[in-house]
Amino acid sequence: MTVLSARSEDYLKAIYKLQAERKVVRVKDLASVLGVRSPTVVGVISGLKDSGFVDQEHYGYISLTTRGEDLAKFLVLNEDLLKKFFEEILSLTPDEAGVNACSVEHYITPTCRERFVSFIRFLEVCGRGSPKWLDHFRHFVLTGEPPPCDRCGDLLSGEEGKCEKH
Amino acid sequence: MTVLSARSEDYLKAIYKLQAERKVVRVKDLASVLGVRSPTVVGVISGLKDSGFVDQEHYGYISLTTRGEDLAKFLVLNEDLLKKFFEEILSLTPDEAGVNACSVEHYITPTCRERFVSFIRFLEVCGRGSPKWLDHFRHFVLTGEPPPCDRCGDLLSGEEGKCEKH
């Protein structure tokens, strides 16, 4: 079981995404989205071909093998998941959430990943969209102040959701 | 403003931590905690000396410059923060939380970091320790089931904290 570098995983993800939106993937496209020059792409792709993640004929288009696609799917799934967390929980902009997700994705352990999954699912299953605490948290992020009491509007200082009086 | 590689940051953090617990830091110590050989340490340290983060006399002990200490402090703070999140929110073991924090720390953007800070502070300020939703989430992680209703113990399926009846 070949273990890829973070950078190689980026290439795999990029191929996967390009393939989804553009049908064919060229060296030039990859270079452009990854912010590198063509020869760099050729070098990395050559390694990915050797380890069986990528197919390409000489001077031809780039595509993922079954193996490559399975891995890419998994990686992109994780990335999307993290992006969702950064965007919906931490209220980052879509762009910044994406940047963070893309780089962080490589480095979390499987259990950690599972916990992020659980966190998101918890919100969906048990919070019905946007639970109160999450609204409170967003308020806190924006203003730096504790959220107002549900009943009277005073700032919270007692238990969760409650002010001094309630 | 020199930008350090993730790996160099690891070296800086390691020096900082060793210095805190052991007073003097030797090449050998760093090699041991970072899992590399001495010449590797010598090489990286040499770079950190050039960029003014580290002091060391020939064949002598390693120490941080003021600049190096400031940066290391910042990095370790971020790492601890993330560790706290992984441990207390996602319920990872201390070890696994540490591993994830150490690697993820390098890659999040400043705003993202601030949001993690906010998240932790939110819990402290507004949740008074362990808010209900966090207990519910922990339950969800362990069992995969929605948490029980506060009032009757039925599984939740309505609003947050409420079952069908309540």
Place this chain on the structure above:
DNA sequence: TGTCATTGTTAGCCCCGCCTATTTTTGTTA
């Protein structure tokens, strides 16, 4: 069908972070 722009490849270089083998320095101790 021949020409030429576009694109992919090769060659050859660099830096980083790792290694082993070897040498130098240090400090302890007989």
Place this chain on the structure above:
DNA sequence: TAACAAAAATAGGCGGGGCTAACAATGACA
């Protein structure tokens, strides 16, 4: 104080992932 063990430094090599410059293949079009 001379010898020796331990630790640090140097020399030199390797792979990954960048780069530029030069070259080869492709395909579109006159």
